[in-house]
Amino acid sequence: MLLMGVVVDELKEIKARFGDERRTQIVDEAGEITLEDIIAEEDMVVNITSNGYIKRNPTSLFKIQRRGGKGKTGMTTKEEDFVSDLFIASTHSYILFFTDKGKAYSLKVYDIPQAGRAAKGKAIVNILNVAPDEHITTFLPVREFKEGNYITMATAHGVIKKSDLMSFSHIRSGGLIAVNLDEGDSLIAARLTDGKMDFFLGTHLGQAIRFPEEEVREMGRIARGVRGIKLDGNDRVVSMETVEENATVLTVTDHGYGKRTEFAEYRGQGRGGSGLINIKITEKNGPVTGIVKVRDSDELMISTSTGKIIRIAMKDVPVIGRNTQGVKLMDIAPDEHITGIAPIAEKEEEDEGEAEEA
Incomplete structure (x- = not known):
């Protein structure tokens, strides 16, 4: 009994010292814990290559260097591959992928494989449930799905369609229909817009049209869209860009010619018109292969049908008028043609100290 009394006294003392309310709750069922709940939110550098490889790395791997430094290898690529896109996104952000068949797929940044700085990453088609005959044409990083933002898409047949961004907030693993395509048509571009932009x-065959976004009404996700530009004969749309007055339009042709033109050269027109002459098409320069929005500080990769690639600085490409044939950007053989163009996300490495301040 003496021992029991000691135990009781000690328990009373413990109760007096630690008698606060219980800090954990006992419930009938445990609450659902999602994968996102246990993944820390941090900024990642996401790399995507021209051949469709993707990876992510923490921004902490890339320390600030003085101007003129060599930089660090961000990704190992094959000789014919290169980093075409690089951006910073939170692990909890989304990336929307759009295919030529008009479907959209979604991926959380934390689902992208994290690899070393020099690793090439993983093929996107091995991460997404993309059909064998589908090709990814565009991707868009999305931090937050909110009202007032849109996904605007363009097709090769000149159709343009705008849908509420919110309608892409829950995409199943098999993807969803982003635009209902006519037979023989394909999705060539998608852009994140705010309702106040101009489209180009x-x-x-060298035509172009510029018109305000307000002329494109919002439509349901599986709708076809409306006419963006009237096409003649066998012409087709090769590019859609949103207009930025501090940028220029780079046009590259089949035979290796190209030029930059100020957006101001293209006056606004009504949606659905035939547009203006963007570049003078001749037997010498050939039809248009690609069009992209660029700035003076940008660099570009141009690839050919024989696997050759050239890298050029935009400051070396002249800014000239619309109705001109451009200048030679790449010397190609008679049986060769340009197959693709892409801005480069990573700058050429310089020798350390080459551009140091005095």
């Missing part, structure tokens, strides 16, 4: 559509 450029065609294979």
Whole structure:
């Protein structure tokens, strides 16, 4: 009994010292814990290559260097591959992928494989449930799905369609239909817009049109869209860009010619018109292969049908008028043609100290 009394006294003392309310709750069922709840939110550098490889790394791997430094290898690529896109996104952000078949797929940044700085990453088609005959044409990083933002898409047949961004907030693993395509048509571009932009559509045979976003009404996700530009004969749309007055339009042709033109050269027109002459098409320069929005500080990769690639600085490409044939950007053989163009996300490495301040 003496021992029991000691135990009781000690328990009373413990109760007096630690008698606060219980800090954990006992419930009938445990609450659902999602994967996102246990993944720390941090900024990642996401790399995507021209051949469709993707990876992510923490921004902490890339320390600030003085101007003129060599930089660090961000990704190992094959000789014919290169980093075409690089951006910073939170692990909890989304990336929307759009295919030529008009479907959209979604991926959380934390689902992208994290690899070393020099690793090439993983093929996107091995991460997404993309059909064998589908090709990814565009991707868009999305931090937050909110009202007032849109996904605007363009097709090769000149159709343009705008849908509420919110309708892409829950995409199943098999993807969803982003636009209902006519037979033989394909999705060539998608852009994140705010309802107040101007669109620029450029065609294979050298036409272009600029019109305000407000002329494109919002439509349901599986709708077809409306006419963006009237096409003649076998012409097709090769590019859609949103207009930025501090940028220029780079047009590259089949035979290796190209030029930059100020957006101001393209006056606004009504949606659905035939547009203006963007570049003078001749036997010498050939039809348009690609059009992209660029700035003076940008660099570009141009690839050919024989696997050759050239890298050029935009400051070396002249800014000239619309109705001109451009200048030679790449010397190609008679049986060769340009197959693709892409801005480069990573700058050429310089020798350390080459551009140091005095």
